[in-house]
Amino acid sequence: MRHIIPLLISFLGTTVHASTSPSYSITDIPAPPTKFKNIQVDGLTFLPNGKLVVCLPSGEIFFRDLQSETWELFAQGLHNPLGVLALSNSELIVTQRPELTRVRDLDGDGKADDFEVLTDQFGMSGNYHEFNFTPVLDQKGNYFFALGTGSSGDGVRTITRGVFNERGRPGRMHSSAPYRGCIMKFTSDGKTIPYSYGHRTPNGLGFDLKGNLFVTDNQGDWVGSSKLFHVQKGRFYGHAASLAWKEGFVGTPVDAPTEKLAKMRSRACVVFPHGTMANSPTEVLAISEKANFGPFAGQLLVGEMNQPRIVRVMLEEVDGELQGACVPFIDGSPLGRGCNRMAWAPDGSLFVGQTKHTWAGGQGIQQVSWNGKTPFEIQNMELTSKGFKITFTQPVDQALAKKKENWPFNRYFFEYRRAYGSPRSDETPVEVEKITVSPDATEVDIELTELLAWHIHEVKIENLISKSGEELSNNYIVYTLNRLLANTPPDPLQVKLAQFNTSEKKK
Amino acid sequence: MPLILCLFSVFLFFGFSSFLLGESKENIHLKGKALYNGAGSCVACHMPDGQGQPGSVPPLANSDWIKGGTDRSIAIALRGLAGPIRVNGKHYYSAMPPQLLFDNQKLAYILSYVNQAWGNQERVVTEREVAEARERLPQAVYTPQSLLKKFPFDKKLNRKNGTFTPTYDDLITEIIQPIIYRTFMPGASPAAFAVALPGNHYFCWDAGECRLRYIWTKGGFIRNNQVHWASNGKPVAQFNGTPYYRARTTKLLGQTFDQLSKTNNKQPIYDTSQADNFPITIKGIEDKPSYLGYRLINQYPQFRYSLGKYLITELIRTNKDLSGVQRTFSLSPPAPIKFTLTPTEESSISCDQGKMNPDGTLLIKAEDSARFSIFINPKKESN
Numbered sequence: 001m002r003h004i005i006p007l008l009i010s011f012l013g014t015t016v017h018a019s020t021s022p023s024y025s026i027t028d029i030p031a032p033p034t035k036f037k038n039i040q041v042d043g044l045t046f047l048p049n050g051k052l053v054v055c056l057p058s059g060e061i062f063f064r065d066l067q068s069e070t071w072e073l074f075a076q077g078l079h080n081p082l083g084v085l086a087l088s089n090s091e092l093i094v095t096q097r098p099e100l101t102r103v104r105d106l107d108g109d110g111k112a113d114d115f116e117v118l119t120d121q122f123g124m125s126g127n128y129h130e131f132n133f134t135p136v137l138d139q140k141g142n143y144f145f146a147l148g149t150g151s152s153g154d155g156v157r158t159i160t161r162g163v164f165n166e167r168g169r170p171g172r173m174h175s176s177a178p179y180r181g182c183i184m185k186f187t188s189d190g191k192t193i194p195y196s197y198g199h200r201t202p203n204g205l206g207f208d209l210k211g212n213l214f215v216t217d218n219q220g221d222w223v224g225s226s227k228l229f230h231v232q233k234g235r236f237y238g239h240a241a242s243l244a245w246k247e248g249f250v251g252t253p254v255d256a257p258t259e260k261l262a263k264m265r266s267r268a269c270v271v272f273p274h275g276t277m278a279n280s281p282t283e284v285l286a287i288s289e290k291a292n293f294g295p296f297a298g299q300l301l302v303g304e305m306n307q308p309r310i311v312r313v314m315l316e317e318v319d320g321e322l323q324g325a326c327v328p329f330i331d332g333s334p335l336g337r338g339c340n341r342m343a344w345a346p347d348g349s350l351f352v353g354q355t356k357h358t359w360a361g362g363q364g365i366q367q368v369s370w371n372g373k374t375p376f377e378i379q380n381m382e383l384t385s386k387g388f389k390i391t392f393t394q395p396v397d398q399a400l401a402k403k404k405e406n407w408p409f410n411r412y413f414f415e416y417r418r419a420y421g422s423p424r425s426d427e428t429p430v431e432v433e434k435i436t437v438s439p440d441a442t443e444v445d446i447e448l449t450e451l452l453a454w455h456i457h458e459v460k461i462e463n464l465i466s467k468s469g470e471e472l473s474n475n476y477i478v479y480t481l482n483r484l485l486a487n488t489p490p491d492p493l494q495v496k497l498a499q500f501n502t503s504e505k506k507k
Numbered sequence: 508m509p510l511i512l513c514l515f516s517v518f519l520f521f522g523f524s525s526f527l528l529g530e531s532k533e534n535i536h537l538k539g540k541a542l543y544n545g546a547g548s549c550v551a552c553h554m555p556d557g558q559g560q561p562g563s564v565p566p567l568a569n570s571d572w573i574k575g576g577t578d579r580s581i582a583i584a585l586r587g588l589a590g591p592i593r594v595n596g597k598h599y600y601s602a603m604p605p606q607l608l609f610d611n612q613k614l615a616y617i618l619s620y621v622n623q624a625w626g627n628q629e630r631v632v633t634e635r636e637v638a639e640a641r642e643r644l645p646q647a648v649y650t651p652q653s654l655l656k657k658f659p660f661d662k663k664l665n666r667k668n669g670t671f672t673p674t675y676d677d678l679i680t681e682i683i684q685p686i687i688y689r690t691f692m693p694g695a696s697p698a699a700f701a702v703a704l705p706g707n708h709y710f711c712w713d714a715g716e717c718r719l720r721y722i723w724t725k726g727g728f729i730r731n732n733q734v735h736w737a738s739n740g741k742p743v744a745q746f747n748g749t750p751y752y753r754a755r756t757t758k759l760l761g762q763t764f765d766q767l768s769k770t771n772n773k774q775p776i777y778d779t780s781q782a783d784n785f786p787i788t789i790k791g792i793e794d795k796p797s798y799l800g801y802r803l804i805n806q807y808p809q810f811r812y813s814l815g816k817y818l819i820t821e822l823i824r825t826n827k828d829l830s831g832v833q834r835t836f837s838l839s840p841p842a843p844i845k846f847t848l849t850p851t852e853e854s855s856i857s858c859d860q861g862k863m864n865p866d867g868t869l870l871i872k873a874e875d876s877a878r879f880s881i882f883i884n885p886k887k888e889s890n
Contacts, residue, residue: 035675038737057736059689079689079698080740096689097740098698098714101800116800120714123778126697126770128740154741155771158762159696161715164778176774358739 018309018328021375021473023294026334029351029365032062032071040363041353043084043094043134044341052343052351054365055081055094061103061112066345075103075112082203083134083145083283083341095132095145098124098161100186118143121192122184123162123177125150130180134205134283134341136213141188144195144231146202146215149173149181149241168244171254172221172420173200181242183215183231196229197246198222198237198265203305203340205231206284208315209298212322216281216302219274222261224414224422226281227268228302228313230322238265238416254418262416262493269322270313271414271456271480272302274421277326280305280359284313285342285350292348293370295379295393301329303339303352305361308332310339310352310368314380319483325381327477330368338362376470378461378477379442385485386433386447388457390477395441395467404432406462407446411455411481415496425494430457441467453484454492532623535631539620542613549617552603557625562726562747563601565594568625571664577632579658580618581640584609587648591677596667597745598730600677605648611637674733682707682728685806690732691743693768694759695720696779698798701744702808703728706829709746715779717796717812718786719823721750722832722854724885743768751853751885752832756784788845789817789838817842831884838876845870848881857882 020026029052031039036058043055052064059078062071078096085093090105092112102116124130127150135145150156152172156164160177168175175181182194183202201218208214213231217223222239229237236243240261243253253261272278282303287296300313309331315324330350338354338361345351349369354362380391400406412427436445448457458478465471482488544550549567553559557568567573572594573580589602609617615634622629647653651670660668679686682703692699696715703709709728711720726748735742745768758777759767785796792815799811799818809822822835831854838844848856848867857863860879861871871879 036733036736037674038733040737058733059736077687077689080736098689106802113803114800115802117798120698120798124697124715125775126691128770130697131740153739155773156775157691157697157743157770158767158772158776159694159715159758160775160778161696161698162778163780164775166774169774177778357737 018331018474018476020330020332020335021377023371023373023375024330025369025371026330027367027369028334029064029367030069031364032056032060032064033073034058034060034062036060038363039365040338040355040357040361041341041365042080042082042355044351044353044365045084045086045343046345046351047086047089049089050346051089052345052365053084053086053092054353055084057355057357059096061092061094072110074105074110075115077115078103080131082131083205085135085137093118093135093137093143095135097130097132100132100135100143100145119184119186119190119192120161122147122179123160123164125160125164125174125177125180126157127151127154127174129153129173129201130177131201131203133203136205136207138207138213139211143186144183144205144213145186146183146199146205147180148201148203149175149199149239150177165244167252168241170252171241171418173239173241175241175244175253179242179245181239182245183213194242194245195233196231196235196237197242198235198239199229199242200239204281204283204303206286206300208286208300209288214269214284214300216284217268218280219421221418221420222416224271224416225274226272226278228270228272228281228284228300228326229266230269232266235266236261236264237268240418258417258495259493262491262495265416267321267323267454267482267491268480269315269482270324270326271478272304272311272326273414273424273456273458273478276458276476277328277478278302278304278306278309278311280361281311282340283342285344288344290348291344291350292372293350294375294377301342301350302326303342305338305340305354305356305359307360308335308337308339308362310335310342310350316382318383318485319488321483323383323480323482325477325479327378327381328474329377331474334366335368336362336364336366338364375473376466377473381477381479383479383481383485384445384447387451388446388448388479390444390446392442392444392466392472394470396437396444397465397467397469398437398441400464401437401441401444402435403463404435406464407432407435407459408462409446409448409457409459411452411457413455413494416494417496426455451481451484453481453488454494455481457481535616535619536623539616539618540624542609542617543620543624547608549606549621557621557627560726561749563599564603565592565597565599567621567627569595569627571595571660571668573622573627573629574664575629575661577618577622577629577636578640579654580621581614581632581637582644582649582654582658584614584618585637585641586644586646588651588654589648590651591671591673592651593668593671597747598671598677600673602648611635611641676728676730676732679703679728685808686728687803687808688729688732688744690729690735691740691770692720692729693743693745693764694753694762700808701729701732702823704807704823704825704832706825708825708829708832709748710823710832712808712810712823714798714810716782716785717798717810717819719752719754719821719834721753722883723748723750725749741770743770749853752851752856752883753849754786755849756782758783784847785814786847787814787819788847789814789842792817816840826882826884831882833880833882835878835880836876837878841873841876843871843873844876846881853886855884855886 129151131148240253312329860875
C-alpha cells in the first residue's frame with residue numbers, strides 16, 4: 001500500500017491492453033453479515049472442511065459454507081487481521097497489527113474463545129503504515145510474516161512498543177520500531193528473528209510449489225517500481241530503513257551512500273513496471289496441482305490492488321538465481337479493484353478478497369472459475385542465449401508469429417534511489433534479429449540483436465492470433481533480465497547519485 | 508451594489524440592532540448570563556462553563572459551530588438539532604429540542620452572551636434577527652444535513668466540524684455483552700485493547716505493558732474506531748468520558764488524552780522497553796511482563812502474561828450489581844505479591860484478600876495469590 005499521489009499520476013500512463021480470457025468467469029460472493037458496514041477483505045483462506053475464511057478490517061473473522069451459502073461469525077476483536085492460515089477447522093493463525101496470533105475455538109461451540117500470542121517480539125511505533133502481513137508456514141513448522149515500515153504520512157505515537165531506534169527514524173518510510181521492513185521468521189522452537197531486510201510494504205508472502213518463499217513490494221522510496229522478491233535468509237532487498245536492525249550495519253541507513261546500499265542489495269526476480277503491470281502488488285499464490293485453473297501449474301499469481309488485475313508470474317533459475325516474467329492474467333471488469341488475498345477453493349476455483357484502506361482498491365469477494373477450455377495465453381517466457389523462447393497454450397498462426405514487427409521489444413531499467421519511484425531509464429527499442437517457430441507452432445524463439453543483462457525486457461505482441469483464429473487474451477509480457485545464461489557482467493548498480501537530495505529537502 | 512442601497516442597508520442594520528447594541532456590553536453579558544443559567548435554560552445541558560457534557564452534549568465554549576454562524580446558532584436554538592455531528596473534531600450523536608421558553612428578546616440576550624462568553628468572540632445578536640428567523644425558518648427540527656446545507660461552515664472549519672455517518676459503535680447505548688476491540692487507544696502502547704462491559708464500564712488494557720490503563724463509564728464507549736480499522740489506520744480511538752480510574756506510571760505524568768492521542772511525533776515519550784511501575788512485584792523477579800494472550804470466560808476477557816517464571820491471569824468483569832469493575836487475578840506458582848494500585852478521588856478500591864494501604868499498595872500472601880479480586884468502583888458524586 002502506498003502513497004496516493006503517485007498512484008493517480010500512474011493511471012495516466014496506463015496504455016496496456018489486456019483482458020480476461022473467455023475461459024474464465026467471475027462471480028460475486030455475497031458479503032458477510034458484519035454489523036460494521038465495511039467489507040474490505042484483509043485475510044482469506046479455506047478450512048480443511050472446505051469453508052471459506054474471511055478476515056475483515058473490523059477484526060471479525062467469518063466462515064462461509066459454500067454449499068448452504070451461509071455465513072457464521074467465528075471470531076472478533078482482532079486488530080487489522082491482514083492474513084490468515086487455517087491449521088484445522090477450529091484453529092487459525094492470524095497476522096494482526098500487534099501479533100502473530102493463534103485463534104482457537106476450545107469449547108467446540110463454533111466461536112473462537114482463545115487468542116494466544118505466538119509472537120509479539122517485534123515493535124510498533126504506532127505509525128499507521130506498520131501493517132503486519134500474511135502468515136505462511138513452511139514444511140518444517142516455521143512461520144514467516146511480513147512487517148510494513150512506518151510512513152512519512154505521519155510520525156510515531158506517544159508510547160511505542162519495542163526499543164525505539166533513532167537510526168531507523170529518518171527517511172520517507174521509516175523503521176524506528178524493531179524489525180519494521182523485515183520478513184520475520186517465528187521458528188518451530190519459538191524464536192522470533194528478522195529473516196530478511198530491505199522491505200517497504202511487503203503485502204503478501206507466498207511459497208511456490210518447490211518451497212521457495214516470495215514476497216512483493218510496492219513502489220516508493222528505494223523501490224523504483226513494484227517488485228517480487230525471492231526471500232532468502234539474511235538478504236537485503238533494497239529499502240534502506242530496516243538496515244537499522246541488521247547486525248553489523250553502522251550508522252543511519254538512509255544516509256549511507258546509495259552505492260554502498262546498492263552493492264548490498266539482492267535484485268528482485270520480477271519487477272512489475274509501474275503504470276503498466278502493477279502499482280500495488282499484494283499476495284503471492286502458487287498455482288497448485290489442486291487448482292483447476294488452466295495449464296499454468298507451478299506458476300505464481302500475484303494480486304494487484306490498484307486496478308482490477310491478477311498478474312501471472314513465471315520464473316526460471318539462471319546462474320543460481322530466480323528471475324522471470326510477468327503478464328496480466330485475470331484483468332479488467334468484472335474483476336473488482338483491490339485484489340488483496342487469494343486462495344484455492346475445494347473445487348479448484350480461485351477466491352479473491354478485495355480491499356483498499358483508503359488507497360486505490362475496492363472491497364468484496366469474488367470467485368474466478370475456469371471452464372476447462374484452454375485459453376489462448378502466453379504459457380511461458382524463458383531466456384535463451386540470444387533472446388527469449390515464448391511458449392503459447394495453443395498453436396499460433398505461423399505467418400503472424402514470424403513477422404518481426406509483431407514483436408516490438410523494449411528494454412529499460414528502474415533506478416535504485418532514495419527518491420520516490422523511478423522513471424524508466426534508458427528506454428530503448430530492441431530489434432528482433434530472427435524468429436523461429438516450433439513445428440507444433442506453440443513455441444516462438446526470438447533472437448534479439450542485443451541482450452542486455454540487468455535490464456527489463458518487455459514486449460507488447462501485436463496482431464497475433466492462434467491457429468484456430470482466437471485472439472491472444474494478454475499480449476503484454478515483461479521479463480526481468482538480471483542474469484544471462486553465460487558471462488553475466490557485474491551488477492551495474494544503476495544508482496543515480498545525489499539526485500534525491502533536492503526533493504528530500506523540500507518535504 | 509449602488510451606493511444608495513449600500514448606505515441604506517447599513518442604516519437598516521443599525522436600525523434593527525439598536526435595542527441590544529444600545530446597551531453596554533456588560534449589560535448584555537449580565538442579562539444574557541442570567542437567562543442562560545436560568546431554570547430550564549441552556550445551562551441544563553451545556554453547563555455553566557459552556558463545556559457541555561463529555562460524550563453527550565457538545566461544548567459552546569470555543570465551539571467552531573458558533574463561529575461566523577450566528578444565523579446557525581439562532582436556527583439551532585429555535586428549531587433544535589438532532590443527528591450525528593462533529594464539533595471541534597469530536598463526535599456527538601444526540602438531540603437538542605427547540606428552546607421554546609424564550610421570546611425573541613430573551614433568546615437574543617442568551618445568544619449574545621454565548622457568543623461572547625468563555626473566550627468566544629462573535630457579535631451581538633439582535634432581537635430582530637431572532638424574530639425574523641422565527642418567522643422564516645421551516646418548522647421541523649434540523650438534521651445536521653439540513654442545517655449545514657443552509658448554514659455551511661467556513662472552509663477552514665470543515666475538516667473538524669459537520670456531520671458523520673454513524674457507525675455501529677455510535678448506536679450502542681447499553682452494553683449487554685462484553686465487547687472486545689483491539690485498536691489504537693490514547694495513553695497506551697499501540698498494542699491496546701478497548702473493552703466495554705455490561706453496566707457500561709469501559710476500560711483500556713495495554714498488551715504492550717500487560718496492564719490495565721484506565722476505566723471510565725460516562726460518555727459512552729470509544730468512537731471513531733471504525734475509521735481506524737477501515738481507513739489506513741491513522742486515527743486513534745476517542746472516548747468522551749473522564750476515567751474514574753487511571754493507573755499511575757512515572758512515564759506518563761499529567762498528559763491529557765488529547766496529547767497522548769498525537770500520532771505525528773518525531774519520537775515517543777517513551778518506548779515499552781523503558782516501562783516501569785509494573786503494578787505487580789514479586790521478590791527476586793526483575794523481568795518485564797510478557798503478554799501471552801487472552802481467553803474468553805463467559806465472553807469476558809481473561810488476560811494472561813508471564814512475569815519471570817510466574818504465570819498471571821487477570822479476568823476483568825463488572826461487579827454483580829454493575830456498579831464497578833472486578834479484576835480477578837491468579838498467580839502460579841503462588842508467591843507473596845506487592846500490588847500497587849492508584850487511588851483516585853473518583854474511585855474507591857478494595858480487595859477481597861490482603862490489606863490495602865491508603866497509598867494504594869496491597870500485600871497479598873502467597874496462599875491468597877492463587878486467586879484474589881480487586882474491585883474498582885466509581886464514586887457516586889463524581890459520576
